[in-house]
Amino acid sequence: MGTRVFGLQQRTKNAKSAIVVVTAALTVLLCVSSCVNGFVIAPNHPRGVPRIIPWGGDRSAASENLFHSSRSSDGNSWEDTQVVWPEEEEEEEEEKELVANVTILEQGPHHMVVAKPPGVVCHHGGRVGSRSRKKKNMEQDDEEAEEIPMLQRVRDALGGKRHVNLVHRLDRGASGCLLFTFADDPTTTATTTNITNDDPLFESTDHEKNNNNNEEEEEEERGDNDKKEKGATAALIEAMSLSTATKTYVALVRGEGVLRGENLTARGWFAVDRPIKDERGVERNSTTYFNFLAGQDNGGLLNLNATKARASLVLARPQTGRWHQVRRHLNGLSHPILGDTTHGSSQTNREWKETRNMPGERTCLHLAHLFLPPNNTTQPFCPNGINVQCGIPNDMIEMMRLELPDIWPQAERLLSEQGISLTPPPTSTFQVLPVFREKKSVKLLPAAVQEDETRILTQGEHFVVVEKPPSVVCHFSKWSNKQPTNGSVEPTAMLQRVRDATGRSVNLVHRLDRGASGCLLLAFCDRTNNNRESESVGAAATSALMDSMKRPETIKTYVAIVVGGNGTTNENEDLIKRGWFTVNQTVMDSHGRPKQAVTDIRFLAGTTSQDATTTGVKAALVLARPHTGRWHQIRQHLSSSACGYHPIMGDTTHGLARTNREWKEMRGLPKERTCLHLARLQLPPTIPFMPNGLDESCPLPADMMSILHKHLPGVFERVTTVLEENHVLSPQT
Secondary structure, three states: OHHHHHHHHHHHHHHHHHHHHHHHHHHHHHHHHHHHOOEOOOOOEOOEOOEEOEOOOOHHHOOOOOEOOOOOOOOOOOOOOOEEOHHHOOOOOOOEEEEEEEEEEEEOOOEEEEEEOOOOOOOOOOOOOOOHHHHOOOOOOOOOOOOOOHHHHHHHHOOOOOOEEEOOOOOOOOEEEEEEEEOOOOOOOOOOOOOOOOOOOOOOOOOOOOOOOOHHHHHHHHHHHHOOOOOHHHHHHHHHHOOOOEEEEEEEEEOOOEEOOEEHHHOOEEEEOOOEEOOOOOEEOOOEEEEEEEEEOOOOOOOOOOOOOOEEEEEEEEOOOOOOHHHHHHHHOOOOEOOOOOOOOHHHHHHHHHHOOOOOOOOOEEEEEEEEOOOOOOOOOOOOOEEEEOOOOHHHHHHHHHHOOOOHHHHHHHHHHOOOOOOOOOOOOOEEEEEEEEOOOOEOOOHHHHOOOOOEEEEOOOEEEEEEOOOOOOOOOOOOOOOOOOOEOOOOOHHHHHHHHHOOOEEEOOOOOOOOEEEEEEEEOOOEOOEHHHHHHHHHHHHHHHHHHOOOOOEEEEEEEEEOOOOEOOOOOEOHHHOEEEEEEEEEOOOOOEEEEEEEEEEEEEOOHHHHHHHOOOEEEEEEEEOOOOOOHHHHHHOOHHHOOOOEOOOOOOOOHHHHHHHHHHOOOOOOOOOEEEEEEEEOOEOOOEOOOEEEEOOOOHHHHHHHHHHOHHHHHHHHHHHHHOOOOOOOO
């Protein structure tokens, strides 16, 4: 065995030597050939493979991209060679645009404090969600069209030469002081420490602060940390959690500052120590001090035409750092923060956004003052501590000036009495650094999706039925929220399209998948003249119509083009001859849990052997009527054995990937199209919102008609009469 191994090693060594010799010979030949032809190549260079250029030209007029060297004694240089290295080739400069500014409030050798604007995340993570603004066709000059987190903005503003770490975080909609440390500072990385949840607006609860909860664990952790040197990031995180640190927030809240008859503005600073639960459901001790500076009512109960907003100006100083602590404590006082979509009032937020100039992604909470006193923790990195103010942003100032006339005249005085300035103090020095990014072109979607008007099929006093085109979501959510790719822009959701078309607020009664099309029922839920009764009527109409959709008398007739077969099962059973049959089979919901589902299916026609020979496709046309409303119910039933494994054309979840790709590349199937169409919607009378019931049809869209005419002509001819009987086709089609 040892002899065999030695022989193998010897042969391997000989082979390597031969390769080296051959490579050297080829190199010599190439050099000789290039010299004869007037070209020169250079030896290996750490900057990569050079581009060979001719000798011709004025060598004395060499630019910075042409290198001339004389052969040295070590033989590693070449005389009279002209080489252009890859990264030094002249390239056309890409157009850049100014996308943001970073205002640095304070900067030291180990830290910096910047002003975070509203509507910007601190960093991209699993909990930051996504901007609804990305879904709209935004103008190229909109500097917020491409969302850049604060972490990246600060890095870019420093020229990309410094890396920074977040010490605390603020929610996307909040604004104010944001503290960083320099990550490339050797002292910063002395110890590896996770960012703790020291801020009440912390966006992720992966690391909860154990302040006042587990003293034994704190003592053990403190003992371990004493054994090793803390870095700047770890030290400032610890300093933020100390009781001596002060974070003063300015908030605009709903309500005039009266709680159960008590005037909160007369109390001065008071504490709220109500425990709150984190996202895991674990109850945590939490304490926040509040000071209601001023409040404004709507003009009195006797004034029926009151138009003023009920709001208050509040200061908050959290003593602990729990998830959304300030927001939840204010909501517990029945004074939720304006713009708080998680714990606030959706009705109030909508009113402020639509009629009172509040930005769309704004939570009216601003970290105006950050104070970390000098102590043993901050001494090595911030000997004088940190004492920074961030002026109130313009959007909150304009909201107070225009909508809070009772508060605005005294706001500056009240804030200054508490050490808060509307604008940065004159003695403060800060610099504004621009952030540049490469300008990207926007790829618009097809005009049929981007510009077509919403087609209203029928409209009543409390409802409207519209035609949903394919490749458009009903509303944006975590399931349908697709990020724009390759510069494309997400089309406007149906919910917004119907609002724009009718001029009224609407609620979805049911939904269709992005790739599906057909009848879409919505209920009106708008308010008229600030009448709350009209909104309650809209909610009642939505609820009643949703219940009506679940009644046995409701019939939803879908038309689907299926692939994978021509209407026969593996046992050669002809499903077309069966007429209507019921599939009572379990399907999986979106979480993988089994749910019972019932669907009536009818195979109308399929391709014959002659059709398959002519067009090379196997497909069938199907009608489906679901009795239950499970996730992808029709799609799962058609792709199951009960229907002979006939998945819907274009179904990327339950269908045939190779077949779908073939239809898209060779037969013009749209990219995000699932050939499923809700052709007819029949609902029983729902008094008083739909007294005559509903029977509305939506003919097959142009893309499915094109597939039938071009690729399934025999199928279409055999089913025209049946489709007309089911109001899927108009007689003129």
